[in-house]
Amino acid sequence: MSALDLKAVNTIRLLAVDAVSAANSGHPGAPLGLAPAAHAVWKNLRFDPKDPKWIARDRFVLSNGHACALLYALLVLYGFDLTVEDLKQFRQLGSKTPGHPEVLDVPGVEVTTGPLGQGISNAVGLAIAQKQFSATYDKPEFKIVDSFVYAFLGDGCLMEGVSSEASSLAGHLQLGNLIAFWDDNRISIDGSTEVAFTEDVVARYRAYNWHILEVANGDSDLEGIAKAIEEAKKVTDKPTLIRLTTTIGYGSLAQGTHGVHGAPLKADDVKQLKEKWGFNPEESFAIPTEVSDYFKTVVAENLKVKAKWQEEFAAYKAKYPELGAEVQRRLDGKLPKNWADHLPRYTPEDKPVATRKLSEIVLTNIIPVVPEIIGGSADLTPSNLTRTAGSTDFQPPSTGLGDYSGRYIRYGVREHGMGAIMNGIAAFGANYKNYGGTFLNFVSYAAGAVRLAALSHHPVTWVATHDSIGLGEDGPTHQPIETLAHFRATPNISVWRPADGNEVSAAYYSAIQSTSTPHIIALSRQNLPHLEGSSVEVASLGGYTLIKHDKPDVIIVASGSEVSIAVDASKKLESEGFKAGVVSLPDFLTFDKQPLDYRLSVLPDGVPIISVEVMSTFGWSKYSHAQFGLNRFGASGKAPAIYKLFEFTPEGIAERAVKTIEFYKGKTVYSPLVAPF
Amino acid sequence: MSALDLKAVNTIRLLAVDAVSAANSGHPGAPLGLAPAAHAVWKNLRFDPKDPKWIARDRFVLSNGHACALLYALLVLYGFDLTVEDLKQFRQLGSKTPGHPEVLDVPGVEVTTGPLGQGISNAVGLAIAQKQFSATYDKPEFKIVDSFVYAFLGDGCLMEGVSSEASSLAGHLQLGNLIAFWDDNRISIDGSTEVAFTEDVVARYRAYNWHILEVANGDSDLEGIAKAIEEAKKVTDKPTLIRLTTTIGYGSLAQGTHGVHGAPLKADDVKQLKEKWGFNPEESFAIPTEVSDYFKTVVAENLKVKAKWQEEFAAYKAKYPELGAEVQRRLDGKLPKNWADHLPRYTPEDKPVATRKLSEIVLTNIIPVVPEIIGGSADLTPSNLTRTAGSTDFQPPSTGLGDYSGRYIRYGVREHGMGAIMNGIAAFGANYKNYGGTFLNFVSYAAGAVRLAALSHHPVTWVATHDSIGLGEDGPTHQPIETLAHFRATPNISVWRPADGNEVSAAYYSAIQSTSTPHIIALSRQNLPHLEGSSVEVASLGGYTLIKHDKPDVIIVASGSEVSIAVDASKKLESEGFKAGVVSLPDFLTFDKQPLDYRLSVLPDGVPIISVEVMSTFGWSKYSHAQFGLNRFGASGKAPAIYKLFEFTPEGIAERAVKTIEFYKGKTVYSPLVAPF
Structure with missing residues (x-):
């Protein structure tokens, strides 16, 4: 590590440590161990701190969200709309530096994390969206979103089933644009991972069809990390897991113990850290000038890249006016004009139909005119009726089952993974309106992800069929009783239970127009008549x-x-x-x-x-x-x-x-x- | 396969097919493919059909619960309290043969399954309970519960995150008493598993520290299956996954397609099956006499085994009167006398304490006097305060971290897996009262398992700390808003939110006494005063x-x-x-x-x-x-x-x-x- 890199890494570390100390609350351990990897990634990250939603940016996801002091330090150093003053307010009410990274509160945070396993699964969604967008709009002479998704995750994320689901799918989908770092620090809240987590993670991810790399000394080997990133980028048909062996709380007197996981370091400990690393032990939140200058040069390089991108994008729009207009419309977050004219309307004379079938008719009508709609099902396609005739599956071309411009995702029996991936697709931007199908009762399997959709304002849609005892023979294990109450009690979820065709159209009108509220549309298995007096307009109330x-x-x-x-x-x-x-x-x-x-x-x-x-x-x-x-x-x-x-x-x-x-x-x-x- | 075995297997197959046809609804595919494995397992299963709760029985779990026609056929053939008449009522209202196996409705069903991934995770709980019970009470001359847990699971179960969590823990815990059959039929509802599930399952389970066996021809190779079971039993320090390659809908004209997964076979198809297998094509629900005689001999052998067990258990009780009385008390489902006297009581003069801490005091008081209480936490032990001083961890002795008589389970960050395992422990019997700790907000990750606890009447207890915005700095991702509403809206869940020490005692009084209602006890991170006017008695209302x-x-x-x-x-x-x-x-x-x-x-x-x-x-x-x-x-x-x-x-x-x-x-x-x- 060059002296400057080391200084930069230690600046990141100490900003995080000082933030936790100022709050007298938080997690210093992971930032101390992960700062070198974070530095290595961000050095090469493509982004514009003043335009954090730039569509062509690389994404960085901190799945172990409790380590957010690390991320906040990076955002400050790279000149995002976050300052040292904000760091001093870490975990205080009303601050821009909450206890876990919140996408709505902190500029530069891609997805809200903290509930373990979600971030890495969101990252899979981000990678899917990037592939789908790229396959749809890129041209040989200009790739609009030729970007990578980087994710950090801890042992906790790996233990959660949601990450298993999403990772298995990521391997199947050959998402070479996803690079994940496993912070292998062998410590969780209960102490050593030896007490509960002794599986062979590397072998498991290899079984998922991931590309595996290992960096034995994640605490110091910046070059090794950088090399691993380069290696990862080269493998384009597999996501990469980089096993990064680190020391939790690196440098602290209590390093390597779970004592540094979730509590501030002692004052003496902080002092010795600063002394050891050549910082003034009496000073907090110090940013050496050479370090701050260095980060500015990285940003300057990035701005050049962005300027070139803007130029090329302008040329793209000139050469492909129709596609270009569509991309621009999507980047502006506007739906196609008159899209809602395609919503079917019914009269009482129309014959009774199951609302799940009416949902299929809506999708059939609007998918051709709204390219940002993509969707899938958790292995219930023929029951959810979520795949419209003539759809192409989103699949690696090599499988012969579809291609990356496909708009239908085969999620497998993975409701929770699907939910977290849906959130990631929405978080990508480009106005994606994505839906996922399962039985209403099994949306509960994904409760952790649904809640984060509501909290993070992801406009995702759950096509939740078989919505009651009306599903019949499958019985109580499949018949929802509490499900609607659960999600109605959650802030910011639109829980629709339409009664007929016009109400189904109203539900989709609400869902597709939504920019900040997830929707659950509960649909019947059984036929229902169209009601006298219903209309899309009144139902929309x-x-x-x-x-x-x-x-x-x-x-x-x-x-x-x-x-x-x-x-x-x-x-x-x-x-x-x-x-x-x-x-x-x-x-x-x-x-x-x-x-x-x-x-x-x-x-x-x-x-x-x-x-x-x-x-x-x-x-x-x-x-x-x-x-x-x-x-x-x-x-x-x-x-x-x-x-x-x-x-x-x-x-x-x-x-x-x-x-x-x-x-x-x-x-x-x-x-x-x-x-x- | 002997002629008799083949006849028996085909009888099982055709009973299942006929049940689905009579209902005109259900899943014939898996029963046709899995009948040989089911026959091989049940031939060797230890059970008494007239005493289905016999504690020393082997357990059989059908994790792919939609295949229940298979299980019902076995229960009928082996003389459980289920008849051909019941099979004819398959999936009809009020029958003893509901669309998925319901533990409360069907004698011989160990756990309610259908929601995928739950059964195999319950099986892990059953195996844990067996190990814990055995380590606590067995003597060299007599093992009270020297039994195995068999589970069948399909691709869907393997895709679900909950099974990943439970399987990883099962490998860590070296549960050699668990033998799982993966029905590798390469078909799920969306068609070929190639569309979403291409991971290397065998490598993944090996990474979890499971013992792997493969039977290439699961459709016919009864001997191979029997050998695999013998091999599996020999490996005592690893759970076994037997990869069983089968043909979904074996024998049907549509075998190997997803068309046979979830819809009745056509009448012609049923006919040709019966003809092909030497059954009268005009007859339904046929049980050849030689087959029925054969099953009777298996039962007779089992009854001999049970008689010997009863004798030995009587001798055990005579030799170890104290232990014997305790075991008998537990088998009778009775709590120790006066256990509730150990619940602490408070007055307003006692100093304010967080209810999570008061929960710890309750556990500290009652765990020593109620041996059937075991528990753990999903890697939040120091926050949930669920591990009482001096506890022994439930761990494989070889780890040096505890032993199998340990009563504290390190679940890792696996809330859903924990929930399903808790249900399995409760389902074992022997009056187990088991609890699991996590933050209230993350009980939602386990919603699928909590719902099944309520439906199946498992008296499990969730120690759900950090129950509100009162947890402070961790912020919105960790602060429950909808959680209590969700579980209060679910039938048969006691959702306690105690206000002080006496109310915490009342909550535990209710939870430990419960025989059919799961409990969620929501506990504060912050200190609360003891209330004037509270008491265990009034709070118990x-x-x-x-x-x-x-x-x-x-x-x-x-x-x-x-x-x-x-x-x-x-x-x-x-x-x-x-x-x-x-x-x-x-x-x-x-x-x-x-x-x-x-x-x-x-x-x-x-x-x-x-x-x-x-x-x-x-x-x-x-x-x-x-x-x-x-x-x-x-x-x-x-x-x-x-x-x-x-x-x-x-x-x-x-x-x-x-x-x-x-x-x-x-x-x-x-x-x-x-x-x-």
Whole structure:
């Protein structure tokens, strides 16, 4: 290592250590061990600190997000919109340096990490998106996004199943643009990895079809790391795992122990570190001038590269005006004009269809006109109906099964990996709107990734079919009960459960337009009729009145497959002398965003409201006074038989509606929508 | 294969095929391919069909649960409490033969499977429990549970991350009593596994430290399979994976295609199968007499083995009366007498303590007196405080890190694997009460396993610490918002969020006594005071009044760390002239089970109720008229600063309580507990 490199590495290390010390909280161990690798990567990284979303940049993902002081130090040194003052506020409320890297808060952070295993899986998504974009738009004379995805990951990330899923797929997909560094420091929170993690990681990744490199002295061997990066870049048909043997807390008096993992170093320890490395032990957050100058030269080189790219991109646009306009539109984050005209619309005369099938029709209509839509399924393609006729699979050309411009991804039975990869594809930029299919019940397998989509504002879409006991014979293990409640309770997730064709179109309208909210679209296996009174426009309000009465005795509010049963119940009630309004509420989040006036026109004061949904009633009291649902697990049998057993029939609903009317007779009833604060 | 064996295998195959045909729904492909392996395993399985919970039995787990027609056929043939009539009702409502194997519905099913990856991970738990039980109670002259765990799994199970996690741990733990068959049929729902699953499975499992065997012709080579089983049994320090190359839908005209995976065979196809195998093509559900006789002889042999076991167990009990009594007590499913006397109790004078620390104190007190409690953590031991002083780790003795009688399991960073393994340990029997620790937010990673615990009635306990924004600096990626709502909405989960020491004891009292309900105990990182008016007894009701007024102006209902703030708010309100009752509601499920009279005494008619909890308000309208919570993601910073930011302070609560009082002034208020139906 040159003296300057060493100084730079130690500057990174000490900035991270000082940040943790100032916060009196955080993780100094991994930054001390990983600084040389980080330095080696960033020296060669293509980026513009003032334009962190530049599409042609290389991506750097810190999968072991607890080591974020390392990343923040790099962002400061390279001149991103982050300063030493921000480092001093590490882990403080309102700072730009939160306890884990948050994509919305920190300029230069590619994806939010911290929950282990997610970052490396996001990196697989980033690499997929890069390949897909490149195969779609690159020309021999100019590659728009000829970039690499670098990821750091720790033992924890490797132990998590989500990373196993994503890594296996990455190997299958031959993602040569992905280079991952395993921080092999043999320490996790419980102590030595010997207590629980003794597998042969290298052999496992080789089994996944990864290219393996090893750097024995990751603490100091900058040249070895740089060479490994060069080797990795040369292998274009395999992702690379670089096993980097490091010492956690390198340099600290407690190096190599789990004591340096998640707690600040002692003051004396910090002092000796600084002295040892030629820094002033009394000074904190020091950046030697020669180091700061050096980082500026790296940036200057990068800006030259970018200027050249801009020139070439202009030439590309001139030579390929149509493609160029499309790329520019996507970079601007704008959808094709009039794309929504392709959303199908229905009338009650159209024949009943399963909403999963209606979803397929939407995809069939819009995929040809919206090139940024790509998607796949976790090995449930023929059930989810997520692959439209004539699609090309996203596959390595050598497999003969597709190519990298393919827009359909075969995820395998890997829901959690799929979710994290979907987030990575969205994080790539270029307006990607990507979807993934599975049964609604198994979206829960991916809960960790779905939550991060919501937190990170990734506009991904889950095509979640077989959304209730209506799936029938597969039984309770496959029938969701709590799933909608789970995701409705999560901030910033649009959880749609459309009742008919127009509502399916509305759900996709919302999903594809979304720039910051993930969508889950719950779809039926069974056929449903098209409703009188539904339209894409009213459904887009999240909730609306289907059957209106001047002074209803009761309002039935329902979602999805229960709406048409509620309509039938209303008719039955009418024949019994009751006026029962019917409201369809396909998405709580969208409905909640409407003005109170509108919402009260749908669920007004003075009328008892009963909700109907064939799953947990949990949360429905937000919109209703009485709840009819299923607060138990389902049953295996024919769908109509199960619906009948649990009384989700016009009769069953009408009976409960009458009870609700009687219960509230003579009582003052307030809309559940109006609250004291 | 002998003629009789072949007949037996084909009988199994055709029973499965006929069941699927009768249902016109189900999966014939895997049963046709796997019948020889199933026959080979069951020939050697130790079991008593009339005593399916016999502790010394071998366990058979069908991880690819969709192949359940195969398992049901075996259970019928071996004389479990399941008949041909039940097979004819396959997948029908109310039958004993649901669409996936349900442990509560089908005698002889060890664990509920269907959600892929769970069964093989449960099998790891079964193997751990067997080792732990054996190391604890066996004597050289008599091994009480010298048994094997057999598992069948398909490609789907192998793709799922949960199985990767559990398999890696199984290799580390050297579980030589686990023998898994990989049904390598190269077909999944999306078609050939070539589209998404091209990793080298054998190399991966070798990397996990598994013993690998291969049987090239799984369709016919019964002898090869039997030999592999013998080989597997000989390797006692590694789990074995037997790669069994089979033809999905063996014998069918569509064999080897995904067409036979999940749909009934055509009538003609069934006919040609029967003809080809010497069965009457017009007859269904045929069991040739020689086959049925043969299965009877296998059972008879087994009953001899069991009789000998009973004799020896009686001798064991005579020779080791104390141990013998303990084993018998555990087999009877009874806890040690007076165990609950060891639960600590507190008064308001005791100093404030984090509930995670109070959890550690409970474990420290009860672990020595309740030998069936074993537990671990997903690499968060020092944070979860789940390992009590002086514990021995459950480890292979050769590692020098513990032994198999150890009661503390180092799960590594594998929440989902841990959850599925916990279910397996519970499924072993012998009254195991096992717990696993992680941060509350990361229980979501294990949602698939938690759901199956609830569905299967496994009394497992999640020690879920760092339960809110109160964890502070780690920030939004670690701070649960939706987690409690998710699990409260799931049927049959006790979700405790204790507010102080007595409530922690009550939570554990509930968890350890449970025989059919999993528990999640949400625990604080931060210190909490002990409450005036709490006790183990009242907390055990799930909800109770802490501050009672004759005619309160408002009732504040809260959980966990917010209860003591609510108490302070009540005091503040009193100084402002308002009477504010306070209710602690540590567990919805337990509270909901109390008589309505009691519940109404806590949350009565006529009083406006405001709920307070620092996370999603979703679902709280069940118990309150106004909800104060956090319907957004949290923030990174010091915990007190975050609580202040979001106004979870006595002032913030009092202000909203006043608004609630004013809002409901002059209005008739009904208890949210009373519903029309």
